[in-house]
Amino acid sequence: MKKSLKRINSVFIMAAAMMLGGCAMGGATGQNTVAGNAALDAGEYQQAQQLFADAVQSGEEAVLAYRGLGLSYMGLAQYEDAQQAFSDALEYTDGRMPENKLDLRLHLATAQYRQEEYEDTIETCDEILQEEKKGNADAYFLRGASHLYRGEQEEAKADFDAAVKLAPEDYDLYLNIYQCYNDENISGLGGEYLQSALNIQGEDMEHYYNRGRIYYYLEDYETAQSQLIGPVEQKYEPAMELIGQVYLRLGDYEHALATYQQIQEEFGKTPQSYNGLALCAMADGDYSTALSYIGEGLALEGSAGKQELYFNEIIAYENMQDFETAKAKAQEYVQRYPGDEAGQKEWTFLSTR
Incomplete structure (x- = not known):
């Protein structure tokens, strides 16, 4: 499977x-x-x-x-x-x-x-909001999310609405709120926030890109694609990366592959672009080629942006039925990223085979 x-x-x-x-908070003078x-x-x-x-x-x-x-x-x-x-x-x-x-x-x-220490999160956010008389959108969001995961929907909605009131044009905030509701299998409530985000006015490429993100999460991939065409034509990198994901969702692996290749030509080779190429190969069932792309991405200098490559390396070996290698890779992954729940689940699954 x-x-x-x-x-x-x-x-x-x-x-x-x-x-x-x-x-950087500012004022740092120490060398380290x-x-x-x-x-x-x-x-x-x-x-x-x-x-x-x-x-x-x-x-x-x-x-x-x-x-x-x-x-x-x-x-x-x-x-x-x-x-x-x-x-x-x-x-x-x-x-x-x-x-x-x-x-x-x-x-x-x-x-x-x-x-997932939601009670402590709420307490810390209470302290913030007691001192911040004008409120703070991030604190309201974190407190609202914590309430939601504790099953306190009314308190969550009040905090989410307060956050949106303070940051009415913050697309990321709307998407975060949606994701919280989606996690609790009540995405219908979260979808209301995404619809509100679509009312944000703006005609520059960032607004079209952000509307593309909203439609992507609403699983309206054709509309997402139409919103992204302009920013992609202007070679706006985030939009190009997202339309690659849209093509993958639509099963258009040829255009997805071409998109990630173009990203490398325009912006250079990065772990993210290699991960995109690997996803194309994996979607096509070509796990050997996917591992080749992953290896090239991991060979790049530095460690930034490589977490998804390491994770997908595990998945590629699993799908090739090479469970011993997948298990070894999963062990390395949880040592690198001990707080990643998906990695822990993979390690647990492979450890019991």
Whole structure:
């Protein structure tokens, strides 16, 4: 039986990704902290983790060093360690640092959320919203999602509506809310938020791209394709990556393959583009070619953007009935990304064969 794949460039941004933006808080002067922020910007989370650990050990700015350490752990899906790092950073803040406290509490709430510690997430968001008199969209979203996963639909909707009121043109927010409802098998309620997102006005390529994302999640792939044509013709990279996924959903593997090849020609070879090529081959049942693409992607310098390649490598070996290799790859995967639930499930499945 074919196993599910991880697709490139997810069309929604979950809370952890939301909170990874803006890696440098500013004011960093320590050598390891500055280098760590650069590594975070490049998505090199293992390198960043070591640099921030060195920054902590050498006594560099504690708030920035622990914050960077937390972000590194978030990028590695090591959420328990991230939570501790953000808590440590908060210990070094004072009343003169309200913006830093807000930033760190949002990261802390995200780490708690990713561990499914919903009661703690709600408590942290309560603290944020008690101090932020004008409200905070991210805190409302995290609290609302936590309420939803606790079965508290009325409280969830109130928080989601408050978040949308504060950020009425944030497509990612609408998509995140939809995904939460979808996780709970009540996507009809989430679909109302996607319909609201379609009312956002704008005629530039980013708006067309975002509307394409909405239709993609509504599983209206033909309309998604029509929305993406303009940005794709302008060679807007996110739109090109998404239309590749649309072609895969439509079973048009020839156009999907051509799209990812064009992406490599226009923007260079990246782990994401190789993952797209691998998905095309896997969709066509050609797992040997898929593994070849995956190998080329993993051979690229650096570790950024390779998680989906590592995951799909496991799936390719499974579908080739090479369970021993798949098991070994799954073990390596959970060591790299211990917080990834899909990876843990694969490891558990393969360990019991």
